[in-house]
Amino acid sequence: MTANILDQLGIPKDALLEKEASLMPYISENPLDYLFARNFIVQYWHSQSELLTLEQVEKLEDLSTNNYKTEAFLFLDRHRYINYGLLKTKILKRDPESNIYIIGGGIAGASAARELINIYSNQTEPMPNIKILESRQRIGGRLFTFPLHSKWGDMDQPGIDLGPNNFEPDTFVLKIISQIGLELLKEDFTPVLFDDNGQIIDKSITFAANEFFQEIFNDCKNTILTARPTKQFINQSLGKLLNQQLENHPLYPRLNELHLKLIKFSISQLELKYNCMLEKISIKSPGLFDQSDCYSIKGGIGQLCHALLYGLDENYETPQIICDTKVEKISLLKDSIEINANRDTFEADVVVMTVPISLLKNNAIQFTPKLPSKKVEAMENIEMGISNKIVLVFPRIFWPLQYNSFGILQDNLLFINQYHKTNLPCLIVHCSGNSALEMENRTDEELVDEIMKKLSKIFYSENPLPYPIETIVTRWQKDKYSLGCRTVLSTANPDCFSDLKQDSSRLFWAGEYASLDQPGTINGKFC
Numbered sequence: 001m002t003a004n005i006l007d008q009l010g011i012p013k014d015a016l017l018e019k020e021a022s023l024m025p026y027i028s029e030n031p032l033d034y035l036f037a038r039n040f041i042v043q044y045w046h047s048q049s050e051l052l053t054l055e056q057v058e059k060l061e062d063l064s065t066n067n068y069k070t071e072a073f074l075f076l077d078r079h080r081y082i083n084y085g086l087l088k089t090k091i092l093k094r095d096p097e098s099n100i101y102i103i104g105g106g107i108a109g110a111s112a113a114r115e116l117i118n119i120y121s122n123q124t125e126p127m128p129n130i131k132i133l134e135s136r137q138r139i140g141g142r143l144f145t146f147p148l149h150s151k152w153g154d155m156d157q158p159g160i161d162l163g164p165n166n167f168e169p170d171t172f173v174l175k176i177i178s179q180i181g182l183e184l185l186k187e188d189f190t191p192v193l194f195d196d197n198g199q200i201i202d203k204s205i206t207f208a209a210n211e212f213f214q215e216i217f218n219d220c221k222n223t224i225l226t227a228r229p230t231k232q233f234i235n236q237s238l239g240k241l242l243n244q245q246l247e248n249h250p251l252y253p254r255l256n257e258l259h260l261k262l263i264k265f266s267i268s269q270l271e272l273k274y275n276c277m278l279e280k281i282s283i284k285s286p287g288l289f290d291q292s293d294c295y296s297i298k299g300g301i302g303q304l305c306h307a308l309l310y311g312l313d314e315n316y317e318t319p320q321i322i323c324d325t326k327v328e329k330i331s332l333l334k335d336s337i338e339i340n341a342n343r344d345t346f347e348a349d350v351v352v353m354t355v356p357i358s359l360l361k362n363n364a365i366q367f368t369p370k371l372p373s374k375k376v377e378a379m380e381n382i383e384m385g386i387s388n389k390i391v392l393v394f395p396r397i398f399w400p401l402q403y404n405s406f407g408i409l410q411d412n413l414l415f416i417n418q419y420h421k422t423n424l425p426c427l428i429v430h431c432s433g434n435s436a437l438e439m440e441n442r443t444d445e446e447l448v449d450e451i452m453k454k455l456s457k458i459f460y461s462e463n464p465l466p467y468p469i470e471t472i473v474t475r476w477q478k479d480k481y482s483l484g485c486r487t488v489l490s491t492a493n494p495d496c497f498s499d500l501k502q503d504s505s506r507l508f509w510a511g512e513y514a515s516l517d518q519p520g521t522i523n524g525k526f527c
Protein backbone atom coordinates (compact mmCIF):
# COMPACT_ATOMS: atom_id res chain seq x y z
CA MET A 1 0.00 0.00 0.00
CA THR A 2 1.30 3.43 -0.95
CA ALA A 3 2.11 5.53 2.10
CA ASN A 4 2.46 8.77 0.13
CA ILE A 5 -1.16 9.93 0.51
CA LEU A 6 -1.12 8.99 4.18
CA ASP A 7 2.06 11.00 4.71
CA GLN A 8 0.62 14.00 2.90
CA LEU A 9 -2.48 13.87 5.09
CA GLY A 10 -0.40 13.53 8.25
CA ILE A 11 -1.65 10.00 8.95
CA PRO A 12 0.97 7.56 10.31
CA LYS A 13 0.67 4.29 8.36
CA ASP A 14 1.38 2.03 11.33
CA ALA A 15 -0.10 3.99 14.23
CA LEU A 16 -3.30 5.59 15.43
CA LEU A 17 -3.75 9.33 15.35
CA GLU A 18 -4.07 10.89 18.79
CA LYS A 19 -7.73 11.73 18.16
CA GLU A 20 -8.43 8.18 16.98
CA ALA A 21 -6.99 6.74 20.18
CA SER A 22 -9.01 9.22 22.22
CA LEU A 23 -12.32 8.57 20.45
CA MET A 24 -11.86 4.78 20.17
CA PRO A 25 -9.74 3.58 23.12
CA TYR A 26 -10.92 0.00 22.63
CA ILE A 27 -8.91 -0.15 19.38
CA SER A 28 -5.58 0.81 20.94
CA GLU A 29 -4.75 -2.67 22.29
CA ASN A 30 -4.91 -4.35 18.88
CA PRO A 31 -5.18 -1.72 16.14
CA LEU A 32 -3.94 -3.72 13.13
CA ASP A 33 -7.35 -4.47 11.57
CA TYR A 34 -8.51 -0.92 12.11
CA LEU A 35 -5.30 0.51 10.61
CA PHE A 36 -5.67 -1.70 7.54
CA ALA A 37 -9.27 -0.57 7.02
CA ARG A 38 -8.43 3.10 7.59
CA ASN A 39 -5.41 3.10 5.28
CA PHE A 40 -7.25 1.17 2.57
CA ILE A 41 -10.25 3.55 2.61
CA VAL A 42 -7.99 6.61 2.39
CA GLN A 43 -6.12 5.22 -0.60
CA TYR A 44 -9.32 3.94 -2.26
CA TRP A 45 -11.08 7.31 -2.07
CA HIS A 46 -8.06 9.32 -3.20
CA SER A 47 -7.77 7.11 -6.28
CA GLN A 48 -11.13 8.50 -7.50
CA SER A 49 -13.23 11.62 -6.89
CA GLU A 50 -16.74 10.39 -6.17
CA LEU A 51 -18.64 10.54 -2.90
CA LEU A 52 -17.91 7.39 -0.89
CA THR A 53 -20.73 6.03 1.28
CA LEU A 54 -20.74 3.57 4.14
CA GLU A 55 -22.80 1.19 2.03
CA GLN A 56 -20.10 1.19 -0.63
CA VAL A 57 -17.38 0.57 1.95
CA GLU A 58 -19.27 -2.40 3.34
CA LYS A 59 -19.27 -3.96 -0.14
CA LEU A 60 -15.53 -3.60 -0.74
CA GLU A 61 -14.06 -7.05 -1.20
CA ASP A 62 -10.75 -6.18 0.48
CA LEU A 63 -12.64 -5.24 3.66
CA SER A 64 -15.26 -7.98 3.60
CA THR A 65 -13.98 -9.65 6.79
CA ASN A 66 -12.73 -6.48 8.51
CA ASN A 67 -14.59 -5.71 11.74
CA TYR A 68 -13.49 -2.08 11.91
CA LYS A 69 -14.37 -0.76 8.46
CA THR A 70 -17.41 1.12 9.81
CA GLU A 71 -15.44 2.90 12.55
CA ALA A 72 -12.64 3.72 10.09
CA PHE A 73 -15.02 5.15 7.50
CA LEU A 74 -17.00 7.23 9.99
CA PHE A 75 -13.81 8.70 11.47
CA LEU A 76 -12.29 9.55 8.08
CA ASP A 77 -15.52 11.04 6.78
CA ARG A 78 -16.18 13.14 9.87
CA HIS A 79 -12.64 14.51 10.04
CA ARG A 80 -12.49 15.25 6.29
CA TYR A 81 -9.72 12.87 5.32
CA ILE A 82 -12.07 11.67 2.57
CA ASN A 83 -15.21 12.98 0.84
CA TYR A 84 -14.01 16.56 0.65
CA GLY A 85 -13.93 19.13 -2.11
CA LEU A 86 -16.25 19.39 -5.08
CA LEU A 87 -18.40 16.27 -5.14
CA LYS A 88 -21.70 15.42 -6.79
CA THR A 89 -23.95 14.85 -3.82
CA LYS A 90 -27.51 13.72 -3.29
CA ILE A 91 -29.29 15.16 -0.30
CA LEU A 92 -31.89 12.66 0.89
CA LYS A 93 -33.61 14.79 3.52
CA ARG A 94 -33.95 18.53 4.07
CA ASP A 95 -35.00 20.61 7.03
CA PRO A 96 -36.43 23.85 5.62
CA GLU A 97 -36.89 25.28 9.12
CA SER A 98 -33.21 25.15 10.13
CA ASN A 99 -30.56 27.59 8.89
CA ILE A 100 -26.78 27.62 8.90
CA TYR A 101 -25.44 31.05 7.97
CA ILE A 102 -21.87 31.54 6.81
CA ILE A 103 -20.60 35.10 7.17
CA GLY A 104 -18.28 35.86 4.25
CA GLY A 105 -18.31 34.70 0.63
CA GLY A 106 -14.57 34.34 0.09
CA ILE A 107 -12.76 31.05 -0.36
CA ALA A 108 -13.11 30.20 3.35
CA GLY A 109 -16.88 30.69 3.23
CA ALA A 110 -17.13 28.77 -0.05
CA SER A 111 -15.09 25.87 1.37
CA ALA A 112 -17.15 25.79 4.58
CA ALA A 113 -20.41 25.69 2.59
CA ARG A 114 -19.14 22.91 0.32
CA GLU A 115 -17.92 20.78 3.22
CA LEU A 116 -21.24 21.17 5.05
CA ILE A 117 -23.03 19.93 1.93
CA ASN A 118 -20.61 16.99 1.70
CA ILE A 119 -21.12 16.08 5.35
CA TYR A 120 -24.91 16.13 5.15
CA SER A 121 -24.88 14.04 2.00
CA ASN A 122 -23.59 11.15 4.15
CA GLN A 123 -25.91 11.76 7.09
CA THR A 124 -29.32 10.37 7.93
CA GLU A 125 -30.38 13.62 9.57
CA PRO A 126 -31.89 16.28 7.25
CA MET A 127 -29.72 19.09 5.88
CA PRO A 128 -30.61 22.62 6.99
CA ASN A 129 -30.61 25.58 4.64
CA ILE A 130 -27.03 26.70 4.05
CA LYS A 131 -26.79 30.40 3.31
CA ILE A 132 -23.87 32.78 2.76
CA LEU A 133 -23.99 36.48 3.62
CA GLU A 134 -21.41 38.51 1.67
CA SER A 135 -20.90 42.25 2.11
CA ARG A 136 -19.44 42.80 -1.36
CA GLN A 137 -21.46 42.69 -4.55
CA ARG A 138 -19.36 39.73 -5.65
CA ILE A 139 -17.94 36.51 -4.23
CA GLY A 140 -14.26 35.67 -3.80
CA GLY A 141 -13.06 38.12 -1.17
CA ARG A 142 -9.33 38.74 -1.50
CA LEU A 143 -8.83 35.83 -3.90
CA PHE A 144 -10.26 37.89 -6.72
CA THR A 145 -9.66 37.30 -10.41
CA PHE A 146 -10.49 40.51 -12.27
CA PRO A 147 -11.63 40.18 -15.90
CA LEU A 148 -9.44 42.43 -18.04
CA HIS A 149 -11.20 44.58 -20.63
CA SER A 150 -8.33 44.15 -23.08
CA LYS A 151 -8.15 41.12 -25.34
CA TRP A 152 -6.85 40.16 -28.77
CA GLY A 153 -9.19 38.86 -31.47
CA ASP A 154 -11.49 36.00 -30.48
CA MET A 155 -9.49 34.97 -27.40
CA ASP A 156 -11.32 34.22 -24.14
CA GLN A 157 -11.67 37.06 -21.68
CA PRO A 158 -8.38 37.01 -19.71
CA GLY A 159 -8.36 37.46 -15.96
CA ILE A 160 -5.76 38.74 -13.52
CA ASP A 161 -5.45 37.92 -9.82
CA LEU A 162 -5.52 41.11 -7.77
CA GLY A 163 -4.98 39.55 -4.35
CA PRO A 164 -2.81 36.69 -3.06
CA ASN A 165 -2.57 33.98 -5.69
CA ASN A 166 0.67 32.07 -5.17
CA PHE A 167 0.60 29.08 -2.86
CA GLU A 168 2.23 25.77 -1.99
CA PRO A 169 -0.62 23.33 -2.67
CA ASP A 170 -1.22 20.60 -0.12
CA THR A 171 -3.13 17.36 -0.69
CA PHE A 172 -6.49 18.94 0.14
CA VAL A 173 -6.13 21.81 -2.32
CA LEU A 174 -4.58 19.62 -5.03
CA LYS A 175 -7.57 17.28 -4.82
CA ILE A 176 -10.02 20.16 -5.30
CA ILE A 177 -8.01 21.55 -8.21
CA SER A 178 -8.08 18.14 -9.92
CA GLN A 179 -11.82 17.79 -9.28
CA ILE A 180 -12.47 21.13 -10.98
CA GLY A 181 -10.03 20.40 -13.79
CA LEU A 182 -7.81 23.44 -13.30
CA GLU A 183 -4.19 23.75 -14.42
CA LEU A 184 -1.42 24.58 -11.99
CA LEU A 185 1.43 26.83 -13.13
CA LYS A 186 4.77 26.66 -11.36
CA GLU A 187 6.03 30.14 -10.56
CA ASP A 188 9.61 31.22 -11.18
CA PHE A 189 10.51 34.23 -9.06
CA THR A 190 14.21 34.26 -9.96
CA PRO A 191 14.28 37.72 -11.50
CA VAL A 192 16.70 39.35 -13.88
CA LEU A 193 17.94 42.31 -11.83
CA PHE A 194 18.81 45.80 -13.02
CA ASP A 195 21.02 48.26 -11.14
CA ASP A 196 20.36 51.95 -10.47
CA ASN A 197 21.61 52.87 -13.95
CA GLY A 198 19.31 50.45 -15.75
CA GLN A 199 22.04 47.91 -16.46
CA ILE A 200 21.64 44.17 -15.95
CA ILE A 201 23.56 42.91 -12.93
CA ASP A 202 25.85 40.00 -13.69
CA LYS A 203 24.17 36.69 -12.82
CA SER A 204 27.22 35.47 -10.92
CA ILE A 205 26.95 38.45 -8.57
CA THR A 206 23.23 38.02 -7.98
CA PHE A 207 23.72 34.27 -7.46
CA ALA A 208 26.45 34.83 -4.87
CA ALA A 209 24.35 37.45 -3.04
CA ASN A 210 21.33 35.13 -3.01
CA GLU A 211 23.45 32.26 -1.67
CA PHE A 212 24.68 34.57 1.09
CA PHE A 213 21.12 35.58 1.93
CA GLN A 214 20.02 31.92 2.04
CA GLU A 215 22.80 31.26 4.50
CA ILE A 216 21.55 34.10 6.71
CA PHE A 217 17.98 32.84 6.36
CA ASN A 218 19.00 29.30 7.35
CA ASP A 219 20.99 30.67 10.28
CA CYS A 220 17.76 32.29 11.50
CA LYS A 221 15.96 28.98 11.21
CA ASN A 222 18.66 27.11 13.13
CA THR A 223 18.77 29.81 15.80
CA ILE A 224 15.02 29.52 16.34
CA LEU A 225 15.21 25.72 16.57
CA THR A 226 18.10 25.66 19.04
CA ALA A 227 17.78 28.87 21.08
CA ARG A 228 16.44 28.90 24.60
CA PRO A 229 12.76 29.88 24.28
CA THR A 230 12.77 32.91 26.55
CA LYS A 231 9.91 35.38 26.29
CA GLN A 232 12.26 38.07 24.96
CA PHE A 233 13.53 35.76 22.23
CA ILE A 234 10.11 34.42 21.19
CA ASN A 235 8.58 37.87 20.95
CA GLN A 236 11.08 39.26 18.47
CA SER A 237 10.37 39.73 14.79
CA LEU A 238 11.79 37.93 11.79
CA GLY A 239 13.12 41.26 10.51
CA LYS A 240 15.08 41.89 13.69
CA LEU A 241 16.54 38.40 13.73
CA LEU A 242 17.55 38.61 10.07
CA ASN A 243 19.37 41.89 10.67
CA GLN A 244 21.15 40.42 13.69
CA GLN A 245 22.31 37.38 11.74
CA LEU A 246 23.44 39.59 8.85
CA GLU A 247 25.43 42.03 10.98
CA ASN A 248 27.02 39.22 13.00
CA HIS A 249 28.19 37.33 9.94
CA PRO A 250 32.02 37.37 9.65
CA LEU A 251 31.80 38.49 6.01
CA TYR A 252 29.45 41.40 6.72
CA PRO A 253 32.21 44.06 6.99
CA ARG A 254 33.47 43.06 3.53
CA LEU A 255 30.13 43.44 1.75
CA ASN A 256 30.04 46.32 -0.71
CA GLU A 257 27.07 48.57 -1.51
CA LEU A 258 25.84 46.37 -4.37
CA HIS A 259 25.89 43.24 -2.22
CA LEU A 260 23.87 44.97 0.51
CA LYS A 261 21.30 46.19 -2.02
CA LEU A 262 20.96 42.67 -3.41
CA ILE A 263 20.43 41.30 0.09
CA LYS A 264 17.85 44.01 0.75
CA PHE A 265 16.08 43.00 -2.44
CA SER A 266 15.95 39.39 -1.21
CA ILE A 267 14.45 40.59 2.05
CA SER A 268 11.80 42.52 0.10
CA GLN A 269 10.92 39.27 -1.71
CA LEU A 270 10.30 37.65 1.68
CA GLU A 271 7.93 40.51 2.50
CA LEU A 272 6.21 39.82 -0.79
CA LYS A 273 5.85 36.13 0.10
CA TYR A 274 4.44 36.86 3.56
CA ASN A 275 2.49 39.97 2.44
CA CYS A 276 3.81 41.86 5.44
CA MET A 277 6.79 43.84 6.69
CA LEU A 278 9.22 41.46 8.38
CA GLU A 279 9.37 43.71 11.46
CA LYS A 280 5.76 42.71 12.18
CA ILE A 281 6.12 38.96 11.74
CA SER A 282 6.81 36.72 14.73
CA ILE A 283 9.65 34.22 14.41
CA LYS A 284 7.19 31.62 15.76
CA SER A 285 4.78 31.96 12.84
CA PRO A 286 3.88 28.48 11.56
CA GLY A 287 5.39 27.60 8.20
CA LEU A 288 7.71 30.60 8.29
CA PHE A 289 10.67 28.75 6.81
CA ASP A 290 8.82 26.54 4.34
CA GLN A 291 10.46 27.02 0.95
CA SER A 292 8.49 24.70 -1.29
CA ASP A 293 7.75 25.56 -4.90
CA CYS A 294 5.00 28.13 -5.42
CA TYR A 295 2.17 27.72 -7.90
CA SER A 296 -0.68 29.73 -9.33
CA ILE A 297 -3.79 28.67 -11.24
CA LYS A 298 -4.06 29.24 -14.97
CA GLY A 299 -7.03 31.49 -15.59
CA GLY A 300 -7.02 32.85 -12.05
CA ILE A 301 -7.51 31.63 -8.51
CA GLY A 302 -11.06 33.01 -8.46
CA GLN A 303 -12.15 29.88 -10.31
CA LEU A 304 -11.69 27.90 -7.09
CA CYS A 305 -14.24 29.93 -5.17
CA HIS A 306 -16.72 30.00 -8.05
CA ALA A 307 -16.61 26.22 -8.50
CA LEU A 308 -16.96 25.49 -4.78
CA LEU A 309 -20.02 27.74 -4.55
CA TYR A 310 -21.79 27.00 -7.83
CA GLY A 311 -20.45 23.57 -8.81
CA LEU A 312 -19.57 22.60 -12.36
CA ASP A 313 -23.12 21.98 -13.57
CA GLU A 314 -26.70 21.55 -12.32
CA ASN A 315 -25.86 18.22 -10.64
CA TYR A 316 -24.11 19.97 -7.74
CA GLU A 317 -25.88 21.05 -4.60
CA THR A 318 -25.31 24.78 -3.97
CA PRO A 319 -25.77 27.14 -1.01
CA GLN A 320 -27.88 30.27 -1.19
CA ILE A 321 -25.65 33.33 -1.66
CA ILE A 322 -26.85 36.75 -0.54
CA CYS A 323 -24.48 39.53 -1.64
CA ASP A 324 -24.38 43.23 -0.76
CA THR A 325 -25.30 42.27 2.81
CA LYS A 326 -23.02 43.69 5.50
CA VAL A 327 -23.42 41.95 8.84
CA GLU A 328 -23.33 44.45 11.72
CA LYS A 329 -24.39 42.48 14.80
CA ILE A 330 -24.68 38.86 15.89
CA SER A 331 -26.77 38.05 18.97
CA LEU A 332 -26.77 34.59 20.54
CA LEU A 333 -30.28 34.18 21.91
CA LYS A 334 -31.68 31.27 23.92
CA ASP A 335 -32.98 29.22 20.99
CA SER A 336 -31.53 30.96 17.95
CA ILE A 337 -28.95 33.42 16.65
CA GLU A 338 -30.08 36.80 15.37
CA ILE A 339 -28.02 38.35 12.57
CA ASN A 340 -28.53 42.07 11.96
CA ALA A 341 -27.31 43.31 8.58
CA ASN A 342 -27.60 46.54 6.63
CA ARG A 343 -30.46 45.20 4.55
CA ASP A 344 -32.28 42.68 6.70
CA THR A 345 -32.37 40.58 9.86
CA PHE A 346 -31.79 36.83 9.68
CA GLU A 347 -32.44 34.01 12.13
CA ALA A 348 -29.91 31.19 12.32
CA ASP A 349 -29.39 28.01 14.26
CA VAL A 350 -25.65 28.00 13.61
CA VAL A 351 -23.25 30.70 12.36
CA VAL A 352 -19.84 30.15 10.77
CA MET A 353 -17.57 33.22 10.79
CA THR A 354 -15.11 33.60 7.89
CA VAL A 355 -14.69 37.39 7.69
CA PRO A 356 -11.15 38.85 7.72
CA ILE A 357 -9.58 39.20 11.15
CA SER A 358 -9.04 42.92 10.56
CA LEU A 359 -12.79 43.56 10.53
CA LEU A 360 -13.23 41.71 13.81
CA LYS A 361 -10.38 43.69 15.37
CA ASN A 362 -12.03 46.93 14.26
CA ASN A 363 -15.38 45.90 15.78
CA ALA A 364 -17.11 45.98 12.41
CA ILE A 365 -19.38 43.27 13.82
CA GLN A 366 -20.80 43.53 17.34
CA PHE A 367 -21.41 40.35 19.36
CA THR A 368 -23.98 39.82 22.10
CA PRO A 369 -22.91 38.49 24.50
CA LYS A 370 -19.38 39.76 23.95
CA LEU A 371 -16.77 37.33 22.72
CA PRO A 372 -14.59 35.66 25.39
CA SER A 373 -11.71 37.87 26.47
CA LYS A 374 -9.20 35.20 25.44
CA LYS A 375 -10.48 35.26 21.87
CA VAL A 376 -10.46 39.06 21.77
CA GLU A 377 -6.86 39.10 23.04
CA ALA A 378 -5.91 36.54 20.38
CA MET A 379 -7.40 38.77 17.68
CA GLU A 380 -5.29 41.68 18.87
CA ASN A 381 -2.17 39.56 18.37
CA ILE A 382 -2.94 38.90 14.70
CA GLU A 383 -1.78 41.43 12.13
CA MET A 384 -3.21 41.99 8.67
CA GLY A 385 -0.31 42.09 6.24
CA ILE A 386 -0.27 44.00 2.99
CA SER A 387 1.06 43.77 -0.52
CA ASN A 388 -0.27 45.58 -3.56
CA LYS A 389 -0.18 45.17 -7.30
CA ILE A 390 -0.07 47.51 -10.28
CA VAL A 391 -1.40 45.82 -13.41
CA LEU A 392 -0.22 47.26 -16.74
CA VAL A 393 -1.58 46.12 -20.12
CA PHE A 394 0.31 47.50 -23.13
CA PRO A 395 -0.48 47.68 -26.86
CA ARG A 396 2.74 45.75 -27.58
CA ILE A 397 5.49 43.79 -25.86
CA PHE A 398 8.77 45.64 -25.32
CA TRP A 399 10.45 43.36 -22.75
CA PRO A 400 12.15 40.03 -23.51
CA LEU A 401 9.50 37.31 -23.36
CA GLN A 402 11.96 34.92 -21.73
CA TYR A 403 11.92 37.14 -18.63
CA ASN A 404 9.48 35.45 -16.24
CA SER A 405 10.24 38.27 -13.85
CA PHE A 406 12.65 41.17 -13.51
CA GLY A 407 13.44 43.61 -10.75
CA ILE A 408 14.78 47.09 -10.14
CA LEU A 409 17.26 47.05 -7.31
CA GLN A 410 16.93 50.69 -6.31
CA ASP A 411 13.25 50.45 -5.39
CA ASN A 412 12.91 46.73 -4.66
CA LEU A 413 10.32 46.52 -7.41
CA LEU A 414 9.42 43.16 -8.92
CA PHE A 415 7.80 42.90 -12.35
CA ILE A 416 6.02 39.66 -13.28
CA ASN A 417 5.54 38.86 -16.95
CA GLN A 418 1.88 37.87 -17.44
CA TYR A 419 1.99 37.23 -21.17
CA HIS A 420 2.07 33.44 -20.80
CA LYS A 421 -1.00 33.55 -18.53
CA THR A 422 -3.13 36.16 -20.31
CA ASN A 423 -1.83 36.11 -23.91
CA LEU A 424 -1.63 39.88 -23.53
CA PRO A 425 1.36 42.28 -23.24
CA CYS A 426 0.81 42.50 -19.50
CA LEU A 427 3.08 43.15 -16.52
CA ILE A 428 2.25 43.08 -12.83
CA VAL A 429 4.31 45.22 -10.46
CA HIS A 430 4.44 43.64 -6.98
CA CYS A 431 4.89 46.05 -4.09
CA SER A 432 5.50 44.89 -0.53
CA GLY A 433 6.45 46.34 2.83
CA ASN A 434 6.68 50.13 3.04
CA SER A 435 6.31 50.46 -0.73
CA ALA A 436 2.88 48.82 -0.56
CA LEU A 437 1.82 51.15 2.23
CA GLU A 438 3.08 54.30 0.52
CA MET A 439 1.30 53.58 -2.76
CA GLU A 440 -2.06 53.49 -0.98
CA ASN A 441 -1.97 57.28 -0.67
CA ARG A 442 -0.92 58.02 -4.26
CA THR A 443 -3.05 58.34 -7.37
CA ASP A 444 -3.09 55.78 -10.15
CA GLU A 445 -1.60 58.36 -12.53
CA GLU A 446 1.33 59.12 -10.23
CA LEU A 447 2.14 55.46 -9.75
CA VAL A 448 1.86 54.53 -13.42
CA ASP A 449 3.93 57.52 -14.55
CA GLU A 450 6.66 56.65 -12.07
CA ILE A 451 6.69 53.00 -13.18
CA MET A 452 6.93 54.05 -16.85
CA LYS A 453 9.95 56.24 -16.11
CA LYS A 454 11.68 53.29 -14.46
CA LEU A 455 10.83 50.97 -17.34
CA SER A 456 12.13 53.55 -19.84
CA LYS A 457 15.45 53.57 -18.02
CA ILE A 458 15.73 49.78 -18.33
CA PHE A 459 14.45 49.29 -21.86
CA TYR A 460 15.94 52.49 -23.29
CA SER A 461 16.49 50.87 -26.69
CA GLU A 462 12.70 50.60 -27.05
CA ASN A 463 11.99 54.27 -26.24
CA PRO A 464 9.55 55.79 -26.47
CA LEU A 465 7.77 53.01 -24.66
CA PRO A 466 4.05 52.53 -25.35
CA TYR A 467 1.79 53.80 -22.60
CA PRO A 468 -0.51 51.25 -20.93
CA ILE A 469 -3.97 50.87 -22.46
CA GLU A 470 -5.37 49.39 -19.23
CA THR A 471 -4.20 49.79 -15.64
CA ILE A 472 -5.38 48.49 -12.28
CA VAL A 473 -3.98 49.51 -8.89
CA THR A 474 -4.88 47.63 -5.72
CA ARG A 475 -5.09 49.25 -2.30
CA TRP A 476 -5.91 46.37 0.02
CA GLN A 477 -5.40 48.24 3.26
CA LYS A 478 -8.01 50.81 2.22
CA ASP A 479 -10.43 48.12 1.06
CA LYS A 480 -13.25 48.46 3.60
CA TYR A 481 -14.18 44.80 3.28
CA SER A 482 -10.75 43.43 4.15
CA LEU A 483 -8.46 46.20 5.54
CA GLY A 484 -5.42 44.25 4.42
CA CYS A 485 -4.21 41.34 2.38
CA ARG A 486 -3.23 38.39 4.54
CA THR A 487 -3.25 37.25 8.17
CA VAL A 488 0.14 37.13 9.89
CA LEU A 489 1.20 36.41 13.46
CA SER A 490 2.52 39.46 15.28
CA THR A 491 5.34 39.36 17.80
CA ALA A 492 2.99 39.70 20.78
CA ASN A 493 1.80 36.14 21.38
CA PRO A 494 2.85 33.19 19.22
CA ASP A 495 0.12 30.89 20.58
CA CYS A 496 -2.95 32.93 19.70
CA PHE A 497 -4.10 30.93 16.65
CA SER A 498 -5.27 28.08 18.90
CA ASP A 499 -7.33 30.56 20.93
CA LEU A 500 -8.96 31.90 17.78
CA LYS A 501 -9.94 28.41 16.66
CA GLN A 502 -12.05 27.73 19.75
CA ASP A 503 -15.70 27.36 18.80
CA SER A 504 -18.92 27.39 20.79
CA SER A 505 -21.81 25.03 20.20
CA ARG A 506 -23.45 27.48 17.78
CA LEU A 507 -20.78 29.98 16.69
CA PHE A 508 -17.89 28.57 14.66
CA TRP A 509 -14.75 30.08 13.12
CA ALA A 510 -13.13 29.13 9.83
CA GLY A 511 -10.49 30.48 7.48
CA GLU A 512 -6.82 31.36 7.51
CA TYR A 513 -6.74 32.67 11.09
CA ALA A 514 -8.59 29.58 12.38
CA SER A 515 -6.14 27.12 10.83
CA LEU A 516 -3.75 25.62 13.35
CA ASP A 517 -1.50 24.04 10.72
CA GLN A 518 -1.38 26.68 7.98
CA PRO A 519 -2.54 30.02 9.39
CA GLY A 520 -2.25 33.04 7.13
CA THR A 521 -2.04 31.00 3.92
CA ILE A 522 -4.30 30.24 0.98
CA ASN A 523 -4.29 26.61 2.11
CA GLY A 524 -5.40 27.73 5.57
CA LYS A 525 -8.48 29.37 4.09
CA PHE A 526 -9.87 25.89 3.41
CA CYS A 527 -9.78 24.92 7.12
